[in-house]
Amino acid sequence: MEIETITDNQKVKVARKLKNMFGHINLKDPTLICPIRDVMALASDKWSILIVLYLGYFPVLRFNELKKNVYGISNKVLSERLKHLEGDGYLKRTMYAEMPVRVEYKLTNFGHSYLQKLIELTEWAQTHKDCVISNRTKFHGSLENQELENQL
Amino acid sequence: MEIETITDNQKVKVARKLKNMFGHINLKDPTLICPIRDVMALASDKWSILIVLYLGYFPVLRFNELKKNVYGISNKVLSERLKHLEGDGYLKRTMYAEMPVRVEYKLTNFGHSYLQKLIELTEWAQTHKDCVISNRTKFHGSLENQELENQL
DNA sequence: ATACCTAGTTACTAAAAGTAACCTATTATT
DNA sequence: AATAATAGGTTACTTTTAGTAACTAGGTAT
Numbered sequence: 001m002e003i004e005t006i007t008d009n010q011k012v013k014v015a016r017k018l019k020n021m022f023g024h025i026n027l028k029d030p031t032l033i034c035p036i037r038d039v040m041a042l043a044s045d046k047w048s049i050l051i052v053l054y055l056g057y058f059p060v061l062r063f064n065e066l067k068k069n070v071y072g073i074s075n076k077v078l079s080e081r082l083k084h085l086e087g088d089g090y091l092k093r094t095m096y097a098e099m100p101v102r103v104e105y106k107l108t109n110f111g112h113s114y115l116q117k118l119i120e121l122t123e124w125a126q127t128h129k130d131c132v133i134s135n136r137t138k139f140h141g142s143l144e145n146q147e148l149e150n151q152l
Numbered sequence: 153m154e155i156e157t158i159t160d161n162q163k164v165k166v167a168r169k170l171k172n173m174f175g176h177i178n179l180k181d182p183t184l185i186c187p188i189r190d191v192m193a194l195a196s197d198k199w200s201i202l203i204v205l206y207l208g209y210f211p212v213l214r215f216n217e218l219k220k221n222v223y224g225i226s227n228k229v230l231s232e233r234l235k236h237l238e239g240d241g242y243l244k245r246t247m248y249a250e251m252p253v254r255v256e257y258k259l260t261n262f263g264h265s266y267l268q269k270l271i272e273l274t275e276w277a278q279t280h281k282d283c284v285i286s287n288r289t290k291f292h293g294s295l296e297n298q299e300l301e302n303q304l
Numbered sequence: 305a306t307a308c309c310t311a312g313t314t315a316c317t318a319a320a321a322g323t324a325a326c327c328t329a330t331t332a333t334t
Numbered sequence: 335a336a337t338a339a340t341a342g343g344t345t346a347c348t349t350t351t352a353g354t355a356a357c358t359a360g361g362t363a364t
Contacts (some may be wrong), residue, residue: 018209039277047194057170089287100310125191135241252341
């Protein structure tokens, strides 16, 4: 479904940006792209994105509050992701010596700067989700037709 | 390392956007966020991001060209990701009945609209990668110190 | 003594990713 | 006529990662 209206002008701009990014990558040794890969991989997996978004919506969240909001995440993965996100500087963990213990998570300023980019992506996903879903059903439909034809 | 300069004004803007996104989500049943989750999960894994970026840089790529550029990806995962990305409408696969067969992949206009958002994220990652890496080493360093203290 | 609280950890299982050999169809080479 | 090469994958197998559910620490309340 090609309802998108992207001008060639925009495409040219994007191509220029990519040239800046890829231009100084030695295509004979593409491992050099790794730093970005690495940064992206840690914070752009599905759970980390949700954690950061919820910490944008609620300025402070405790472990179990996060678990309730980031629906479907397990203790194990939540605790892992939080450690990584803390380690990379996206969020800060504060422990209060109360009883029972209280632990609070909140975004750092660095985390907020990431959140801004993430929100733009999420907004895009929200406005385009119907397009994706209609594409998907159409594609699967056509796959089934093909299989039927192949059987004849 | 809190070198980021994000104004409270920007934070307020972000909070408002999040309110729009999360506001109509029933927090008692957070599964309703799923469409976005679903869309994001399919196209924001580490390999899909790289595939889309390379198809932004090179307008047309064949299977083995993609494999060379998206360094480290296996046939299996590349073929899987390409099918998913095609199914969701990000790219188009064209097969030419030559011998040996030629198969070309290129972004759709929809894929280009996604690419634009992705580039902004990647640019962010590129400018902030040093920050992440320095955070990370500092964090791991402090963890080791803590372990030493615990042993005493 | 028992149950309860938070913030996790741990042992186990299921799913996903990575590896490497193989397949199909055709042309070129020995 | 057999062998190899090529493009674009697939398949069987192994390793890594994610998910499940039970458990732990340290203290409070019943």
